[in-house]
Amino acid sequence: MSERLPVRKTYKLFIGGEFPRSESGRTYLARGQNVARASRKDLREAVRAARGAFGKWSGATAYNRGQVVYRIAEMMESRRAELAASCAGDEEVSTAIDRIVWYAGWADKLAQALGSANPVAGPYFNFTIPEPTGVVGILAPEEPALDGLVARVAPAIVGGNTVVVVASEAQPLAAVELAEALATSDVPGGVVNVLTGQKVELAPWLASHMDVNAIDLAGADGLAGELERAAAENVKRVVRSGGGQSLWEISAFLELKTVWHPIGV
Amino acid sequence: MGPPRCRGRFPRPTFRARRLSRPSPRPVSEIEKKRGRAPVPAGWDYAPAPESRDVVSLRERYGLFVGGEFVAPRSESWYSTISPATEEPLAEVAEAGAEDVAAAVAAARGAFENGWSSIRAADRAKYLFRIARILQERSREFAVLESLNGGKPIKESRDVDVPLAAAHFFYYAGWADKLEYAFPNRRPRPLGVAGQIIPWNFPLLMLAWKIAPALAAGNTVVLKPAETTPLTALLFCEVVRQAELPAGVVNIVTGDGRAGAALVESEVDKIAFTGSTEVGKAIQRRLAGTGKHLTLELGGKAANIVFDDAALDQAVEGIVNGIYFNQGHVCCAGSRLLVQESIAEPLVDKLKRRLRTLRVGDPLDKNTDVGAINSRPQLEKIRELVAAGEAEGAEIYQPPCRLPERGYWFAPTVFTNVAQSYRIAQEEIFGPVLSVLTFRTPDEALEKANNTPYGLSAGVWTEKGSRILWMAERLRAGVVWANTFNRFDPSSPFGGYKESGFGREGGLHGLEPYLAFEGAETFGG
Numbered sequence: 136m137s138e139r140l141p142v143r144k145t146y147k148l149f150i151g152g153e154f155p156r157s158e159s160g161r162t163y164l165a166r167g168q169n170v171a172r173a174s175r176k177d178l179r180e181a182v183r184a185a186r187g188a189f190g191k192w193s194g195a196t197a198y199n200r201g202q203v204v205y206r207i208a209e210m211m212e213s214r215r216a217e218l219a220a221s222c223a224g225d226e227e228v229s230t231a232i233d234r235i236v237w238y239a240g241w242a243d244k245l246a247q248a249l250g251s252a253n254p255v256a257g258p259y260f261n262f263t264i265p266e267p268t269g270v271v272g273i274l275a276p277e278e279p280a281l282d283g284l285v286a287r288v289a290p291a292i293v294g295g296n297t298v299v300v301v302a303s304e305a306q307p308l309a310a311v312e313l314a315e316a317l318a319t320s321d322v323p324g325g326v327v328n329v330l331t332g333q334k335v336e337l338a339p340w341l342a343s344h345m346d347v348n349a350i351d352l353a354g355a356d357g358l359a360g361e362l363e364r365a366a367a368e369n370v371k372r373v374v375r376s377g378g379g380q381s382l383w384e385i386s387a388f389l390e391l392k393t394v395w396h397p398i399g400v
Numbered sequence: 401m402g403p404p405r406c407r408g409r410f411p412r413p414t415f416r417a418r419r420l421s422r423p424s425p426r427p428v429s430e431i432e433k434k435r436g437r438a439p440v441p442a443g444w445d446y447a448p449a450p451e452s453r454d455v456v457s458l459r460e461r462y463g464l465f466v467g468g469e470f471v472a473p474r475s476e477s478w479y480s481t482i483s484p485a486t487e488e489p490l491a492e493v494a495e496a497g498a499e500d501v502a503a504a505v506a507a508a509r510g511a512f513e514n515g516w517s518s519i520r521a522a523d524r525a526k527y528l529f530r531i532a533r534i535l536q537e538r539s540r541e542f543a544v545l546e547s548l549n550g551g552k553p554i555k556e557s558r559d560v561d562v563p564l565a566a567a568h569f570f571y572y573a574g575w576a577d578k579l580e581y582a583f584p585n586r587r588p589r590p591l592g593v594a595g596q597i598i599p600w601n602f603p604l605l606m607l608a609w610k611i612a613p614a615l616a617a618g619n620t621v622v623l624k625p626a627e628t629t630p631l632t633a634l635l636f637c638e639v640v641r642q643a644e645l646p647a648g649v650v651n652i653v654t655g656d657g658r659a660g661a662a663l664v665e666s667e668v669d670k671i672a673f674t675g676s677t678e679v680g681k682a683i684q685r686r687l688a689g690t691g692k693h694l695t696l697e698l699g700g701k702a703a704n705i706v707f708d709d710a711a712l713d714q715a716v717e718g719i720v721n722g723i724y725f726n727q728g729h730v731c732c733a734g735s736r737l738l739v740q741e742s743i744a745e746p747l748v749d750k751l752k753r754r755l756r757t758l759r760v761g762d763p764l765d766k767n768t769d770v771g772a773i774n775s776r777p778q779l780e781k782i783r784e785l786v787a788a789g790e791a792e793g794a795e796i797y798q799p800p801c802r803l804p805e806r807g808y809w810f811a812p813t814v815f816t817n818v819a820q821s822y823r824i825a826q827e828e829i830f831g832p833v834l835s836v837l838t839f840r841t842p843d844e845a846l847e848k849a850n851n852t853p854y855g856l857s858a859g860v861w862t863e864k865g866s867r868i869l870w871m872a873e874r875l876r877a878g879v880v881w882a883n884t885f886n887r888f889d890p891s892s893p894f895g896g897y898k899e900s901g902f903g904r905e906g907g908l909h910g911l912e913p914y915l916a917f918e919g920a921e922t923f924g925g
Contacts, residue, residue, distance in 0.1 A: 240574020260869045382581050398869040400842050
């Protein structure tokens with residue numbers, strides 16, 4: 136006769152393909168749900184996981200990366216209901232999934248679109264190819280809770296980078312739902328790491344971490360100036376995207392390498 | 401001592417291995433005879449490892465695939481398609497007549513105008529991703545059917561043809577909604593309806609090379625598979641339906657050269673042809689002045705060039721792969737070996753030794769290296785050119801082989817003492833026949849390599865990087881493989897110089913022939 140008593144879920148961190156609680160034991164309430172509140176130590180663990188995963192992810196063939204990213208879309212498609220409940224709704228979920236599909240298609244085209252054979256004035260074969268920069272720190276925008284996050288993560292990983300994301304503080308559930316979809320996809324553990332918690336606490340540690348190669352300030356809001364200064368410590372690439380979906384969102388996280396070889400009999 | 405046999409297993413219905421009928425234990429003299437057979441370990445015979453045919457379920461009869469449905473041909477004409485390894489009939493397929501081709505083109509035109517060209521590019525991409533996924537999931541079925549209908553070893557269809565075909569769809573799916581990046585500032589638009597004619601050597605792969613970029617660019621297609629290898633194209637129609645591709649976007653018309661000619665004459669906006677140089681020229685003549693776009697991927701007589709500092713064993717593998725892969729039915733086959741004089745003898749010795757280990761046999765046996773020749777006419781052509789080679793004075797070597805009576809077979813062959821002017825050095829044989837020539841200097845190698853009407857591919861074997869790049873710069877070929885051979889990838893543009901054709905397939909370059917751009921229009925060449 137009485138209503139069924141629901142089982143309460145704590146939304147945990149996503150680090151190295153696993154879902155640990157914060158080492159600090161802290162949580163906070165977001166939209167009525169209990170969410171882990173990451174600490175500096177958790178962030179350091181996440182960067183370690185991302186660095187550890189970088190070799191294999193960047194070493195995979197572009198074709199393989201494309202297929203793995205496409206699989207994320209497959210997993211999201213089957214989780215539409217949960218994702219929609221965690222963000223603004225169905226339409227946002229559709230946009231996010233289609234965005235993943237769009238970026239997946241770029242994996243095996245970046246070398247042609249961004250690379251070149253360069254006509255140097257001498258008997259050398261000279262070519263330029265794009266390569267991933269390494270571990271990318273991302274401050275996800277507060278909104279849209281799901282699509283905003285996807286719009287920053289997808290271009291980073293399709294180029295071969297691994298990421299540490301600080302999710303939207305007010306609406307973190309979408310990020311964790313996405314992490315659960317990632318955990319059941321073919322994305323290797325550590326390629327995407329998601330930290331929920333207080334942005335003002337976590338962001339400065341991410342921006343000053345010496346083993347992070349680039350920082351995306353999409354969700355930085357008022358902190359941007361201070362974070363840019365901290366990023367200078369190890370000359371991080373600082374990405375301030377105007378939003379949108381393009382090849383240039385991907386190239387912001389790529390390095391360019393040029394190779395020479397003499398030509399002669 | 402009896403002639404040693406070409407090691408391999410032949411299709412059971414027509415051939416019984418001698419061993420099966422002999423009682424054991426064997427007489428001692430037989431064992432001694434076996435041990436006398438050098439160089440492979442005596443008595444090391446492979447057990448049969450047949451791939452099961454059960455995964456394929458063939459219909460008795462296949463109509464034409466027009467407007468999303470299988471339809472009977474208006475020509476009311478059918479023909480039987482066979483397995484070239486056993487000559488057994490596999491199914492009946494339709495013989496498309498001019499009216500059938502016209503109906504297919506009309507269906508493609510309707511699909512183009514009433515939807516495909518105007519649906520969101522992101523949705524075009526999704527259809528292509530679906531097709532790629534389904535091909536991957538049904539890969540076993542396609543591999544077995546390809547080997548059954550075409551004669552190539554199951555190792556190849558399973559490990560090369562089918563995975564690459566799926567990869568082409570996956571690759572081009574990603575371009576469908578990114579064309580403005582591939583051609584910045586050129587405002588690309590689809591051409592409309594593309595007529596596509598493909599050969600019998602890589603039936604499914606050639607279908608993927610044609611259909612994937614065409615659809616990604618927003619066109620609709622009418623594709624005519626080769627006469628002898630229609631079945632994987634017809635199975636592909638099931639994939640098209642599974643993916644729920646809108647009706648009329650892909651149409652398949654089976655038939656012989658006449659159906660191809662009808663397609664060339666029809667109301668298409670573009671023709672893409674892969675096949676012989678002779679037919680390619682005929683098509684180019686026919687389309688001259690019509691304004692129809694054209695790309696041609698024709699024959700080749702590639703030189704595989706080995707320098708004295710090459711890694712010899714690796715080079716031997718590359719040479720063998722270059723000419724015996726797919727029975728030499730490869731437009732970019734390394735059908736000429738140009739070897740530097742100082743290492744010619746040791747290299748040819750190693751090569752002959754390697755030939756003795758090649759397994760000619762049942763295409764569906766997983767141990768088979770060299771399968772069946774695709775058809776009787778092709779077998780006759782190979783025999784004719786090999787006879788010409790002997791008549792002109794080249795020295796022939798074939799590992800001793802016992803080939804079954806049924807089916808079309810040719811033993812791997814190598815000619816030495818070949819002069820540049822011999823027919824076997826100039827004409828494309830399209831069979832497992834290698835012609836060996838020598839050279840002394842890099843200049844001479846280049847001169848000989850470039851001295852054919854063709855220009856599709858070339859191979860260079862040397863450990864010196866600068867020499868690789870120097871040769872690559874000067875070889876007149878669309879694809880140069882250095883210290884490797886026969887590598888293909890959907891992102892890597894493929895196509896020929898000179899009479900090997902024009903236009904490229906693969907990479908963003910493979911999209912261009914299927915698009916119209918604002919500004920100058922280009923037709924063929």
